[in-house]
Amino acid sequence: MEHLAQRYQQHISELNRRVADVLQREQLAGLVIHSGQPHRQFLDDMNYPFKVNPHFKAWLPVIDNPNCWLLVNGVDKPTLIFFRPVDFWHKVADLPDIFWTECFNIKFLEKADQVAPFLPADIERWAYIGEHIDVADVLGFKLRNPEAVMNYMHYHRATKTAYELVCMRRANQIAVQGHKAAKTAFYNGASEFEIQQSYLAAIGQGEEEVPYNSIIALNENAAILHYTALEHQSPIQRHSFLIDAGASYFGYAADITRTYAFSKNRFDELIVAMDKLQLELVDMLRPGASFTDIHIANHQKVAQVLIDFEFALGDPQDLIAHGITSVFFPHGLGHMLGLQVHDMGGYLHDERGTHIAPPEAHPFLRCTRTLEANHVVTIEPGLYIIDSLLAEIKADQRHQLVNWQTVDAFRPFGGIRIEDNVVVHQDRNENMTRECGLID
Numbered sequence: 001m002e003h004l005a006q007r008y009q010q011h012i013s014e015l016n017r018r019v020a021d022v023l024q025r026e027q028l029a030g031l032v033i034h035s036g037q038p039h040r041q042f043l044d045d046m047n048y049p050f051k052v053n054p055h056f057k058a059w060l061p062v063i064d065n066p067n068c069w070l071l072v073n074g075v076d077k078p079t080l081i082f083f084r085p086v087d088f089w090h091k092v093a094d095l096p097d098i099f100w101t102e103c104f105n106i107k108f109l110e111k112a113d114q115v116a117p118f119l120p121a122d123i124e125r126w127a128y129i130g131e132h133i134d135v136a137d138v139l140g141f142k143l144r145n146p147e148a149v150m151n152y153m154h155y156h157r158a159t160k161t162a163y164e165l166v167c168m169r170r171a172n173q174i175a176v177q178g179h180k181a182a183k184t185a186f187y188n189g190a191s192e193f194e195i196q197q198s199y200l201a202a203i204g205q206g207e208e209e210v211p212y213n214s215i216i217a218l219n220e221n222a223a224i225l226h227y228t229a230l231e232h233q234s235p236i237q238r239h240s241f242l243i244d245a246g247a248s249y250f251g252y253a254a255d256i257t258r259t260y261a262f263s264k265n266r267f268d269e270l271i272v273a274m275d276k277l278q279l280e281l282v283d284m285l286r287p288g289a290s291f292t293d294i295h296i297a298n299h300q301k302v303a304q305v306l307i308d309f310e311f312a313l314g315d316p317q318d319l320i321a322h323g324i325t326s327v328f329f330p331h332g333l334g335h336m337l338g339l340q341v342h343d344m345g346g347y348l349h350d351e352r353g354t355h356i357a358p359p360e361a362h363p364f365l366r367c368t369r370t371l372e373a374n375h376v377v378t379i380e381p382g383l384y385i386i387d388s389l390l391a392e393i394k395a396d397q398r399h400q401l402v403n404w405q406t407v408d409a410f411r412p413f414g415g416i417r418i419e420d421n422v423v424v425h426q427d428r429n430e431n432m433t434r435e436c437g438l439i440d
């Protein structure tokens with residue numbers, strides 16, 4: 001914890017610096033950042049799991065306490081209004097005895113709807129940052145999530161502080177333990193559901209704590225990009241296993257994917273080829289590189305793999321031009337990672353919010369930014385047998401470019417994705433996932 005504590009002060013200084021900068025530019029007095037409110041389930045007396053406002057957890061690792069508020073102006077010590085009701089039904093959040101508390105003036109709020117006296121007297125020039133516009137209205141905020149402030153924050157959030165990098169390395173460390181347990185469970189014959197239980201037990205996090213729903217897919221289910229069904233029954237024959245699963249640490253996410261073959265076969269060789277390709281793409285990351293260019297380079301590489309494994313005929317350029325690579329690899333190469341799995345800011349070209357859309361031929365690319373030191377991205381190439389997309393090729397001239405026997409042979413394996421979390425440094429890349437021990 002020592003490590004983190006030292007870096008935390010600098011993290012808060014950096015956030016204060018950003019706030020001071022944007023407030024001055026926008027002629028605002030400060031930001032009032034709301035942790036959020038519980039959402040009630042329809043016709044029920046229970047709430048959905050609470051998901052904290054990412055702008056709140058950027059300041060402090062409190063992710064499970066609604067009705068908290070932060071008052072920041074970039075100059076004064078931030079004020080934390082910490083919700084601590086008198087309640088004998090639910091667990092009441094104790095103020096943790098932990099390093100971050102000394103960075104805030106802390107006040108306690110007993111009743112969620114009585115925050116008004118804690119807010120600045122003149123809130124005309126204070127902006128509400130949060131999800132609950134109705135609450136902001138009642139409190140009299142005229143400025144709610146001003147676009148210029150949001151763009152500025154989202155743009156700069158891509159550049160991680162040293163504290164954030166420590167959190168993200170720990171999230172990776174935790175997730176890697178889960179991936180190792182899941183791999184063992186797969187080779188021991190577990191069902192998708194059982195693999196998920198092994199994964200969660202190994203990371204010590206519940207389904208509501210992980211940053212996204214795990215994708216745990218056996219055999220042809222690996223071709224379903226957002227597969228979250230988790231079959232309880234083990235398949236009779238076991239061919240392949242794709243796991244896309246993460247972990248959280250202090251509100252920061254890991255997002256990791258691996259694919260395994262049950263036997264040494266052609267699919268296993270394809271995994272080896274995709275692993276090599278993935279590492280080559282990681283090597284292309286550097287300050288000044290365009291993420292879009294690396295995504296497009298992946299299409300070249302996937303085209304070559306399709307030729308080498310006799311999925312497709314012709315030359316790589318033709319396969320790309322005819323949309324063949326997009327059928328086998330339909331998603332984006334990766335995205336910014338941090339407080340959110342798909343972190344905000346992937347399309348922002350500058351702090352004023354200039355948006356760079358993905359190229360028309362690549363609509364699912366989530367990051368078009370020019371990379372800088374201390375950006376954290378995922379690199380996640382894939383190759384899948386997706387029949388609904390293949391049907392489009394089959395129906396026209398392009399069917400000649402595909403070797404349908406190979407497609408049939410690989411269909412039972414579903415597909416492959418390999419995903420690492422990488423920090424771009426000035427002089428090198430830090431592949432957090434592999435450095436935490438998930439080598440292949």
Ligand code: GLY
Nearest residue numbers: 212244255341380
């Ligand atoms: N797990 C979601 C993604 O890889 O983007």
Ligand code: MN
Nearest residue numbers: 255378380419
């Ligand atoms: Mn991802």
Ligand code: MN
Nearest residue numbers: 244255256257
């Ligand atoms: Mn993922």
